[in-house]
Amino acid sequence: MKIEDQLRLLKRNTTYFVDESELKEKIQSGKQLRVKLGVDPTASDVTLGWAVVFRKLKEFQDLGHHACLIIGDFTAQIGDPSGKSKTRPQLTSEQVSTYANSVLDKIFKIIDKDKTTVYFNSEWLGSMKLDDFIRLASKVTVARILERDDFSKRLKEEKPISLHEMIYPMCQAYDSVKINADIELGGNDQLFNNLLGRTLMSQMGMSGQCVMLSHLLVGTDGKEKMSQSLGNYVSICDDPNTMFGKAMSIPDSLIINWMELTTVMSQEEIDTYKNALNSNSINPRDAKIALAKSLVMLYHGKGQSLTAEEYFINTFSAKKGPTEVEEKQVPQEILEGSERDIIALLVSLGFSSSRGSAKRLIESGAVSIDGEKLTTFNFSGELDGKVLKVGKHRFCKLIN
RNA sequence: GGGGAGUUGCCCGAGCGGCCAAUGGGAGCAGACUGUAAAUCUGCCGGCGGAAGCCUACGUAGGUUCGAAUCCUUCACUCCCCA
Numbered sequence: 001m002k003i004e005d006q007l008r009l010l011k012r013n014t015t016y017f018v019d020e021s022e023l024k025e026k027i028q029s030g031k032q033l034r035v036k037l038g039v040d041p042t043a044s045d046v047t048l049g050w051a052v053v054f055r056k057l058k059e060f061q062d063l064g065h066h067a068c069l070i071i072g073d074f075t076a077q078i079g080d081p082s083g084k085s086k087t088r089p090q091l092t093s094e095q096v097s098t099y100a101n102s103v104l105d106k107i108f109k110i111i112d113k114d115k116t117t118v119y120f121n122s123e124w125l126g127s128m129k130l131d132d133f134i135r136l137a138s139k140v141t142v143a144r145i146l147e148r149d150d151f152s153k154r155l156k157e158e159k160p161i162s163l164h165e166m167i168y169p170m171c172q173a174y175d176s177v178k179i180n181a182d183i184e185l186g187g188n189d190q191l192f193n194n195l196l197g198r199t200l201m202s203q204m205g206m207s208g209q210c211v212m213l214s215h216l217l218v219g220t221d222g223k224e225k226m227s228q229s230l231g232n233y234v235s236i237c238d239d240p241n242t243m244f245g246k247a248m249s250i251p252d253s254l255i256i257n258w259m260e261l262t263t264v265m266s267q268e269e270i271d272t273y274k275n276a277l278n279s280n281s282i283n284p285r286d287a288k289i290a291l292a293k294s295l296v297m298l299y300h301g302k303g304q305s306l307t308a309e310e311y312f313i314n315t316f317s318a319k320k321g322p323t324e325v326e327e328k329q330v331p332q333e334i335l336e337g338s339e340r341d342i343i344a345l346l347v348s349l350g351f352s353s354s355r356g357s358a359k360r361l362i363e364s365g366a367v368s369i370d371g372e373k374l375t376t377f378n379f380s381g382e383l384d385g386k387v388l389k390v391g392k393h394r395f396c397k398l399i400n
Numbered sequence: 401g402g403g404g405a406g407u408u409g410c411c412c413g414a415g416c417g418g419c420c421a422a423u424g425g426g427a428g429c430a431g432a433c434u435g436u437a438a439a440u441c442u443g444c445c446g447g448c449g450g451a452a453g454c455c456u457a458c459g460u461a462g463g464u465u466c467g468a469a470u471c472c473u474u475c476a477c478u479c480c481c482c483a
Binding site: 160377 | 427428430431436437444446447480
């Protein structure tokens with residue numbers, strides 16, 4: 001592939017890139033680049049948001065470069081202040097290692113294991129001596145750190161900033177030094193951290209890494225950055241129907257953005273949808289179906305994507321109810337007597353956390369059995385084989 | 401080290417010694433309308449109880465009062481200003 005084409009490919013969907021001519025030179029030298037991507041294992045799932053950056057990393061691998069994946073098991077215990085308006089809770093090392101394993105398990109669904117070296121940054125940060133640490137800290141100024149948006153905002157709002165949070169960017173920057181990165185990838189919120197890596201490297205007499213940042217993916221709520229703690233995320237391991245459904249629930253305004261960032265649809269195809277949407281010549285729903293289908297195909301294959309589409313249309317568009325639903329056992333004690341206590345049923349099957357809220361669900365007409373809306377707390381008929389529906393999304397088939 | 405302000409439910413935030421399970425907003429859940437979209441409208445939104453009511457809650461621990469989220473003291477934490 002010609003160098004210009006390579007650069008064009010790599011630059012796609014990125015928001016920030018420094019420095020193009022530097023990267024071009026590095027690529028042209030023919031050497032295999034060390035492409036750094038660091039993730040802090042603060043949660044167990046891999047979201048589509050992370051996938052954006054991982055797929056960028058995969059593109060580098062496909063061009064023959066080497067992925068240096070940093071598992072920030074040490075930095076996760078500090079907590080990245082990026083984009084946060086308050087101090088993150090600190091994790092224990094047990095939590096971190098559980099998350100790390102879980103994340104590593106999933107990540108190779110996207111990137112190529114053979115072209116990846118995994119590093120744990122506790123390896124060098126965990127055993128650092130205090131005098132080394134202080135020497136390192138002397139290379140970063142307080143003004144530089146306080147300059148960042150997250151901190152200056154908090155300062156202005158009289159919110160606390162702990163000292164350990166200010167150390168975070170430096171630790172991450174030091175990772176780049178340790179692994180001698182040629183380029184670091186990241187989400188848009190990593191601007192400060194990654195640039196500090198570049199600076200630190202050159203201060204230590206190395207050639208500073210390039211920095212390439214991807215768009216942040218907005219979550220299914222259409223407002224916030226996708227994140228596990230906010231619950232507005234899609235996991236790359238979500239089952240096909242869930243993934244499809246979640247994609248269908250995003251606001252229309254995000255369709256094109258998601259096509260670009262989460263699927264493998266070609267730019268031409270996306271542009272076609274974009275024009276069609278702009279000129280109102282397509283029902284946005286259909287564009288969204290194309291998006292959802294492409295997404296499921298990427299992680300589950302073509303067959304599953306068609307099944308998921310069918311399931312979605314049958315269940316929701318045609319309101320027929322799902323063709324196949326999970327079966328759930330009705331607890332023995334509910335089967336005793338002549339009347340079935342639906343409140344207890346909802347609680348024991350996990351549809352409600354308390355009897356009170358189960359009652360409220362029934363009162364608001366959210367619960368139905370075989371399509372019949374419940375109006376009382378008890379049910380006198382047979383339950384076996386019937387479909388229980390709670391709200392719009394939750395179904396199960398009852399068995400005795 | 402000194403002076404001042406503050407800590408309320410998932411989050412923000414009001415709160416008069418009794419009428420406070422606590423105003424309001426956001427989030428969430430449900431219903432209507434839809435395209436499981438958005439927007440909008442409606443209801444719910446600590447627990448137990450089909451209801452009366454009871455229990456647990458306003459940073460912690462005590463106290464004053466017939467009665468406290470509201471007053472006093474202790475401790476903890478946060479912010480500001482001055483060293």
